[in-house]
Structure formats: C-alpha cells, structure tokens
Amino acid sequence: MRQSRRQGVRSTTVLRREALTATVPVALAALLAAAGPASAGTGGAPGAGDPYFPLAGNGGYHVDHYGLTLRYDPASRHLDGTAVLTARATQHLTRFDLDFTGLKITGLTVDRAKAQYRRDGQELVVTPSRRLHPGEEFHVTVSYSGTPKPVTDPDGSLDGWIPTDDGAFVAGEPQGAMTWFPANNHPRDKSSYDITVTVPAGRTAVSNGVLVGQRTRHGRTTFHWRQREPMAAYLATATVGKFKVEQYNTRDGLRVYNAVDPREASQAAPVLKKLPSVLEWESKLFGPYPFRAAGSIVDRAPNVGYALETQSRPVYDSAPDLSTLVHENAHQWFGDSVSLTSWKDIWLNEGFATYAEWLYSEQHGGDSAQKSFDALYARPASDGLWAFPPGDPGSGAHIFDTPVYARGAMTLHELRGSVGDRTFFRILRTWAAVHRAGHGTTAQFVHLAERESGKNLDPLFTTWLYSRGKPNHA
Template sequence: MTPVRRQAARRSRPALRRRAVLATVPVVVAALLATAAPATAGTTGSFGTIAPYGPLVGPAMAGTTGSSGAGDPYFPLAGNGGYHVRHYDLTLRYDTASRRLDGTAVLTARATQRLTRFDLDFTGLKITRLAIDGAAASYRRDGQELVVTPRRALREGQEFHVTVTYHGIPKPVTDPDGSPDGWIPTDDGAFVAGEPQGAMTWFPANNHPKDKASYDFTLTVPKGRTAVANGVFLGRRTAQGQTTFRWRQAEPMAAYLATATVGTFDVERSTTRDGIQVYNAVDPREAKAAAPVLKKLPSVLEWESKLFGRYPFRAAGSIVDRAPDVGYALETQGRPLYDSAPALSTLVHENAHQWFGDSVSLTTWKDIWLNEGFATYAGWLYNEQHGGASAQKTFDTLYARPASDRLWAFPPGTPGSGANIFATPVYARGAMTLHALRKSVGDRVFFHILRAWAAEHRHGHGTTARFTQLAERESGKDLDGLLRTWLYTDGKPDRSA
C-alpha cells in the first residue's frame, strides 16, 4: 500500500496511511517513499505445508468445529480454520444510484479436518440463502463471523461448495489506523480496497493472507459505468440498460487484494512485449494528470521484472478513481488501485508489490515489512537507477533523523498492533533494513537474494525467518545480528551493526 496510505508505502495509506508516512521524512525522501524463475511445488514452514495455491489455514483443531480465526495476533478474527478455499465465483450487481449490492458467492473449498461447523468472514449484508453442495444449511451471525452448520459433517479432505446469496448497502469498515477499508462508495460508483480486513464487507471469505484462491467475477452495473476486477478481462455485454463485465484471476490471490471497483472510466487496453495484458481504467477527471505516469507502466514492469524476476501474473494495469475521502493507493492484485492520479513513485511502489505482497504473501500481518519495506526499497532503487538520489543517500537522510523521530517509534519486525502496520517504521525502516543487508552482502548477492525470494515463494507465502534463512544461504554469512538489529531492536539502531 502507499501512503498516500501507501503512496509512500502502504497503502500507501499514509494519506491516511501514506500521508502519515510522508510527513515524517524530508521532502526529497518523502518523494521517494511516495513511490514508494519457476514456481515451486510448495514449501514447509511453521504453518505446515504451503502450496502454490495457499496453505492449510488455521490452527489444528481437536474437535470438529473450524476456528473463528486463522491465528493472527493482530487480527484474531480474520480468516478461519478447518478448511481452505480454492476458488471464489462472485456474481454481483451494483446499482450506483441506490448503492444496493446484490450478490451470489460460490466458494469451492476443501475441509482440512472433519467439520460439523465452520466460519466465514462476512459482515453487514443480509443473507437470503445459504447452501452447501446445493442443500440448505443453517447459519447465524456473530459480529464479523458467519457461522455455518452443514446438514451433514464434512469429512477431512472433502471438497465442498458453499453458495451464499445476499444483498444490502455495503459499508466500509474502519481500520485500527483510522482508514476506511472495504466497499467505499464514491460519487459515481465504489472504490473497493480490502487491506487488511475489508473483503468481508462485500463477499463472504476466508479473509486472511494465509488462504489464497483463484477468482471469477461477473459484475453488472448501470450502462455507462465500468466494473473493474482482478486478472484477465473476459468480455462485456450490455442489455436492458445494464452492462455485465467478466474477469478471471487464475493465479492465487488473498481476499484483501480482490477488487470490484465501479465508476465512470476511460479504458485503455494493450499488451506488453512479454505478453502481459494491460487494462487501465481512469476516471476522466484524473485522466490528464494520470496519463504521463500510466504511459510508463510497461517500462516500470520491465525494469522490475529484470530486478525481481518474471512478472508473476497474466494481467497488469491500473484503476485510477477519484475517491478524495480514501487517502491511499492499494496493490490490488495485477491492477493497483489509486484514489487519484498517482505519482510515478507510487506506480513503482504498488507494482513492486505484485512480487512482494501479492505473489509472495504474508503468513502473519506482523511481517508486513516484507511487503512495505520491499516495495519502498524498490522505489529507492528506481530513483537510484533513473537519475535520482542513490539509495545510500536516501538511507543517510533518514538515518540523520533524531532518536526522538517517529521513524524509530517501534521496530518494523514487531509493529505491536494492527494500528501500526502501515506506519512509518514499517515502510522506511523496513527499506533501511534491506539497504543494510545490501551493504553487508554486496550488490551481486543482494539482488540474487531478491530474485530468489520472489521465485522460491512465487504464489506462496513467506515469513521473516524464511527470508533470513534464504539470505544466509545465498550470502554464506551469519546475518542474524544485522537483521535483528534493524528489525527487532527498539529505538534508533547502531548503523555499524
């Protein structure tokens, strides 16, 4: 994300999130922050086997009820245990005048234990039907939890289909840092950004990055509006004053990265030299400001591919909306979402997330620096290689901040709470950690580490511990002290560490 949430970084949220980040650094650094190989068969880590299409989510259960959370300490009710969703088929109709959303979600899932009951994350909208494999199932609402009881227990390993039909006026949630998240209404449609918990405002989900799935979207909106989702554009048709758009995200995606943004958009489509399908949707009010930046998207993707390895998806592009109350951009998978015309640095940042955050996803929100620190450092590298300040100069400018500066408020490897995951230390000190690593191991090894990280965990998951192991393996050095200093030490680190 980029502040401005992430334009520097997380969502770039620092305009809520992004602007908060930018406010902490000098102007030259703020500008930078505002930018701010084959798939593996699977890896094994602390959460068990992590396959390309997602891990077996949630803690092991002694009984037959799936857990109401995936075990994340910052968002204890996010995600669910006992099953893994393989595919979401979402059919939505949105009326921009009344702001009513009608939806049918079909989830194809596999039980990872015997289940007499399981949870989905879903809030706000009224359910009119819920069925498992075509048979009506009982359910109840408990806050953000949709608690489902099938007629018959599901066997461990059984594939099953959950169909939920629902409607209502979706409302965003407010994140711990005060940012809006989820289905956010605009003057001509909706800005749909789900990080970290907003997916549950518009479809029932196993809403934690540990559970990734493929998606199909069928989105119907009033004629004259465009509905943009993730992945490859499959076509559109108009009848009786309504236009239906179809999209397919074949590569695995965490629920928070899904979008179904609706608005009045100018659309441009193209294909890169590498065969990537590019789809840009731009609010006409932002078109003039956005055009020079979006023109650089193919070259940015080419540059990032050379640095980080093959682009991980079939589709790319941008959604540039006018959403003045949002305050951030988001790396929605394959097609980043901007609340206004982005700066080039923001474009670089959000597209770097396609490798770091989208393809290689988090196992816990505590490790958010693996997303935001990496995307922020990508902005430093882009600036360094395109006539701007060197990464070393950016590092030095940041390090000159006094010990009282909020850059040193907490270590990026342990933000402490969900309220801090998009704050300055995660972005800026996270990037500084990577620069310290680069200085320690040298450029050749450092860039090999970045490519190996993206390749070995492609469409999978990562942790800080795994990154440390990989960096030590590739460099042949003991890096525990250096990374511990930059990621886990309170206060301003000793740069000689």
C-alpha cells in the same frame, strides 16, 4: 501496502500499498488446521490465529476458488451478490466460519443442501446438513444483498467497499473483503477468482486478472474478470466508476487494462505511460512478472487517502506519481505473489516495495539508495521513524506506519551493504521465485539471505528489524 497520502517517508514520496499450483496454500492450510485450535473438535476455528487480527481468516478448510456474481447500483448504493466458494476440508467439520459482515443473507447452501447459519460479529457460522471429511471438496453458495459499508481499521482509515460519487472504490487491506463477499479472509488462504459485476451502462466495473467477457443489455453492462493465479482475499477488487479505459499488450505479452476517472486522466497519463517500462525494469530486478495481466485503476476517491496493490491491477484514489506506481507494482512480487503468513511480517511487503522506489530512483537519474538511507538516518532519535521496530509493529494500528516502510527499506539497504550487490539481488530474485504464488516469513527470508551470502546475518536483522529506538550505524 496501503500507500497513504497522509504520511510521508520523504518529501517526494507517499506511504501506505504461471505460478506454483494451488497446492501450496492448500498444504499450508492443512498444516495450520492440524496444528491450530481447529484440530481440537469438529468446528473450524473462527480465526487463522493472526496476533494482530485474531478473527481474520478461518480454520478447518481452504478455499480453492471464489465465483462472485455482483450487481451494483451506484445511485442507491445497493449491492446484490451471490458467492460460490469451492473449498476443501482440512479436518472433520460439522460447522465452519466465513468472514462476512453487514449485508443481509438471503440464502445459504452447502453442496446444494440448505445449511443453518448464524451471525456473530464478523463471523458467519455455517452448519451444513452433514459432516464434512478431511480432504473432501464442498461448495458453499451464499446469496446476499444490501448497502455495503466499509470497515474502519485500527489506524482510523477505511477499507472495503467505499462509495464514491460515481460508484465504489474497493480496496480490502487488511479487513475489507468481508464487506462485499464471504471469505476466508487471511493472506494464508489464497484462491483463484471469477468476479462478474453488472452495473448501469456507462459505468465500468474493474477487477483482477483478465477481462474474459463484457456485454451490455437492457441498459446494464456486465463485466467478467478472471484471476487464475492464487490471490489473498484482501487483494480482490470490484471498483466501479465512470472510467476512461485503455487496453494493450506489452512486448512481453502482458495484457494491460487501465481504467482512469476522466477527472484524473490528464495528470495520470504521463505516469501510466511508464507502466510497461516499470514492469520491465522490475522483472529484470526481481524475476518474471508473476501474473498474466497488469494495469491500473485510477479513481477519484478523496475520502480514501491511499493506493493499494490489488493483484494484477493496483487501485489509486487519485492520479499517482511515478514513485507510487513503482511501489504498487513492486508489490505484485512482494506481497501479492509472495504473501504474508502473519500481518506482523508486513515489512516483507512494505519495506521491499519502498526499497524498490529507492532502486528505481538510483537507476533512473535520481537520488541513490544510499542518499535516501542517509536522509532518513539523519532524523533524530525522537522522530517517529524510530517509534517501533518494523519486524514487530506491535498491533494492527501500526502496520501502515512509517517504520514499516522506511526502516523496512533501510533494513534491506543494510543487507545490501553487508552482502554486496550481486548477492543482494540474487537474494531478492530467489525469494520471489521460491515463494512464488505462496507465502513467506521473516525467518525464511533471513535463512535465505544467510544461505546465499554465507554470512551470519542475525546481528544485522536483530538490530534493524527488532531493536527499539534508533539503531547505531557505522
């Protein structure tokens, strides 16, 4: 989700964001490569075939692991980086693409041998010195430098490496990962990460997962972060700033790391204090928390306008309210652990996280989910809530618009009413468990809901996910 502060679903809330083994995404990548355009020749496809972002991701290989070593100077906004990608070919390859834009390449090798490359828009086309074979592991090392610049999304917002007055706000949904490291940048391809960032002493660099090392030498501090559980590239962060840091373990053993801009600290403190109880509540509802680490990055980034569910540690452009905290952490199950196979299905992320807000309110003395539903349904047929069906927003320009969030949540409430609470919450927990560290589609969710409930739910989902205009409601 990108939880936007420019749009509102309701008056009090704002919009926009050990596991199964890595063989889940590997198998999926292999299936895609066999079925997709890449199978026609020995060049990996320049995109994963997503209808909304055709050039996002790449065919012909899966990335098992990213090793990113970065050095950033906030004063000059200069970034030096080395990315080592451990990948596996899913077809014969004489060339393959990476998503990477803007920064100057200073060196590129495949298995330590110099490789040829060319730039084609956001595509970095690599020709290794020898042919790669299906199932073969290979290593791509890319060195680069320059001033990273964010990309402008179809809805006009920025994502990627976004400079701030004391560092950078790094949030990659849906396209921005390619602004600071070369990637197979589609949610279908999930990997583990080691991210090491060196910044001037006094600055903090915050990333995903567990902090495994920190040292200061010669006026610079290096932070080494490790995210072992599979992660889509858009969920990676390396946010830099002057932060007040808090670390502790929850009673369930989660390692919490909060980094807060001092200018936001007083407003953020009472909300962040609730993080352990929010995660405990969500774990009871959705199943075990899917990662080893948790936390928050609260920056001051007035030009951003949204929060994002960066994996294991959401990033906020200012102090969040409680609903936003609930929303972003619900994404750790729905969106991060269970990832999309197509951006068209984004309601599986945003509708679920929005409904988590409704449930939290309902169970903590606020409005019931029914009252939230009724307030939205009272909107006239001309309202933007009914502008398009959430199951098919129509383009990348609409994936963070109100129908995806609010009508997506309304779909889940209709499902709850149809199957009853006991079955409904079993569906949510089963969805999170079966697809943990992997991927899911709307068709798979509908199938699961029908299997668990024993009902034909096609009319419900057709009406609430795919019909145009305001649905009829008894």
